[in-house]
């Protein structure tokens with residue numbers, strides 16, 4: 001009897017251990033399936049990255065960006081489109097971790113818990129993913145960016161719906177014929193796997209004056225109640241050293257509107273000191289410069305703003321979008337597009353997305369929420385910033401925008417050229433940010449033409465004519 005009892009107890013213990021083990025394994029498999037399949041070491045599961053049965057990736061109009069034909073992954077027929085959308089679509093190597101083909105491989109290949117990759121054809125549901133991007137707009141933007149020969153990015157998104165219309169990053173390559181990156185050519189491909197729209201941050205220069213203007217307007221900076229902020233001689237001493245306007249150009253008597261349109265550094269140096277380090281910091285934090293946010297499920301690169309407590313010269317330079325060393329300003333292109341969209345949208349920032357809604361529950365499967373917005377700045381402040389933003393016509397679209405030329409290496413005339421802003425036309429609610437890094441050009445002659453070309457196409461994509 002005693003022996004039977006002991007034996008039953010043993011059987012019971014083994015049974016419990018077995019059930020717990022199975023349970024643990026199942027939970028691991030269910031919870032971790034997405035990660036497990038996405039591991040690079042699992043590429044061998046089905047050969048070339050598991051893409052030979054993957055679904056299509058389409059642009060907003062159904063143009064095929066990637067599809068599998070006879071087991072081979074084929075990209076768009078136009079090399080320009082392929083290069084433009086490399087960072088958004090991805091390639092066979094899966095080296096660009098933020099690209100759709102890398103992030104959503106299990107979905108594209110219809111990876112199933114029960115069938116693995118061998119789900120019978122009859123049971124397969126839609127495995128295609130439709131993106132919000134417009135292939136012709138991306139091609140136009142990329143070709144303009146590529147001619148600069150510089151690292152850079154251009155993004156255009158709909159600030160009412162969040163749909164990203166254009167997203168390009170340089171350097172790039174053709175995913176249909178990927179280059180062999182060697183020691184000789186590696187400088188040409190430096191940072192090629194990074195999507196500069198989402199994953200890089202650059203010194204902003206004068207586009208940061210949007211943030212300084214918002215800080216001054218929201219806090220009723222005393223200088224703004226005067227007829228002019230200052231008289232600009234092209235250079236002036238702040239703290240221990242000088243601040244100069246671009247090219248030491250004197251602007252004379254400037255109010256906020258002229259300070260923005262002429263991009264007068266002296267005026268913004270005065271404003272940054274007038275607002276003070278605490279409130280400059282608080283606006284930069286509130287508007288999201290020091291934060292990362294998720295685009296679909298990719299976290300953006302954080303920017304950087306740190307106001308020095310005691311150094312007036314450095315505080316002045318941070319208010320102009322430069323700063324030095326630990327006080328050097330940095331911004332991310334997507335972040336700037338969202339800030340501009342929020343100004344156009346009376347303070348409300350719509351989260352960007354690359355995945356088109358209404359494509360068979362795919363958003364839910366990816367855990368992506370659309371149409372999420374949050375208040376980035378007071379609507380009153382947004383209105384006041386909008387009032388002083390310079391006007392442009394870009395690709396036939398009326399817009400408000402700001403140029404930026406961050407002086408990276410003054411003696412060698414190396415700058416980051418920027419152009420950011422938003423359309424002011426109700427049927428074309430587009431915000432944009434473009435950066436060309438380490439160029440000899442300036443914002444107005446290097447970044448603006450890229451946006452100009454891309455906006456003409458983007459407006460067509462959004463309006464449908």
Ligand SMILES: [Zn+2]
Pocket residue numbers: 232233234245249250251252263264265266267
């Ligand atoms: Zn000036």
